[in-house]
Amino acid sequence: MTNASTGLRARRRQELLAAIRTAALEELRRSGAAGLSLRAVARDVGIAVSALYRYFPSRDELLTDLIVAALDEHADAVEAGGAHEDVADALRGVWHAYRAWAVAHPAEFGLAYGTPVPGYVAPAEGTVRAGTRIGRFALGLLARANAEGRLDPDTLHQRADRLSPGTAEQLETWSARHDQQVPTEVLAVWLDLFVRLHGLVSMEVFGLLRPVTPDAAPYVAEVVDAELAALVRPRGPRSAPARPTAGSC
Amino acid sequence: MTNASTGLRARRRQELLAAIRTAALEELRRSGAAGLSLRAVARDVGIAVSALYRYFPSRDELLTDLIVAALDEHADAVEAGGAHEDVADALRGVWHAYRAWAVAHPAEFGLAYGTPVPGYVAPAEGTVRAGTRIGRFALGLLARANAEGRLDPDTLHQRADRLSPGTAEQLETWSARHDQQVPTEVLAVWLDLFVRLHGLVSMEVFGLLRPVTPDAAPYVAEVVDAELAALVRPRGPRSAPARPTAGSC
């Protein structure tokens, strides 16, 4: 009896698996997804290439593993950033955490959300769960804000007015599949927010903003301020005076 | 004297170059940028691999050539879509042409705007010219709209109010370098529009919207309608009545 329950072999396996993941991540940062070489990983870890195949059946599976890990890490960061009592603070925290993680981990971000590879489709098992965590979390926050009456009624009305039937149907299908009970206009606002957030962040991380705004931080802050100011109203008094609706005078 | 001015060799060279580009593009669509194999291209064209190096000094240069071609094609499509007398129509045309080309050419779009590869940076020669064409064209349109008094004053004022000094400075630096004479708030609105457009389109092309909206077309139409409705006012009467400003009652 060498070791209680784990066994010597099982423990070494866990250690090596972790070492492989670390080395692969470093290799990913250095050479990108396309340049990730199993031989380089094996060299870093200090084992033969063929030994890698005891842990991952192929290079694609290794990449999938890294994708799931990246998505989960990103979701962890976002959920941590959204841990505020006040929903406005929570939403702002989500936004900044989303961007902060992306900027700090460009290689992982690119791997998880970047250009799709024609041949490869991430197997749905782990990726869908991890990939929708952030979306579901954000929607939960918006649902809470709505329940607390913190969403600006004017903004919601205007959003409902310009909501097309096609979009409404698809949003409701999605929300039904994830059994979220949220009014359709809140779903629409959620999608707007999410697209704006991810679109902006991905453009920054992929370097598309660099020619115009080499330092995108102030611009990002502007956008989130404007977006949240229009959507969620301050906690203050119970019944805030409604904004002047167009045509009310 | 075999041929007038071109010469037999020069003509064959042009033909082969075109054939290589076509084959490379097809190969790109099939296997993505990472999987683009010079040997496969050579096989398609019907020449030896080494002969390819008479036309492109390396695989990266071939990819750069494809990137520049994609950027130029995209810009051509956008400029064609923006060829309307009325600026509102022009801006709407730009938006839809931008998306239509991207959706029709996902591989090229991903190559030009997708995940950056750590080792590789596109040599600035051709790429900056082609890469900024769309941006400069769109800004020109906004400048024209502004000169014609078609931009909503309220929207511009609000945008100017929430413009941060950092963003303003970077925008002015960019506009000075491209000698565009445009008020800063118009620059800010231009950046907003561009980020919203590209962010949305890239999310659709990269498949990030598919779980929520499998058919993103109606959503895209919604967004462009809302964005343009808020920004540019109809051609109609010369002095349209200003919208009720917050606190005006």
Added chain:
DNA sequence: CAAGTTAGAGAACAGTGCTCTCGACAAGAG
């Protein structure tokens, strides 16, 4: 302790980008 299982090493295969050399042929000069 012996049998059985598993982990790792090494060789080998087909594929890759890239370089070099060599024969063929068009282009221009005399």
Added chain:
DNA sequence: CTCTTGTCGAGAGCACTGTTCTCTAACTTG
């Protein structure tokens, strides 16, 4: 028309890639 010059394409070869196979050593279990 001939001869030199320069280009073009082919082929072999190098170092690298992912993947599979076989074989040995060592842990695990009865």
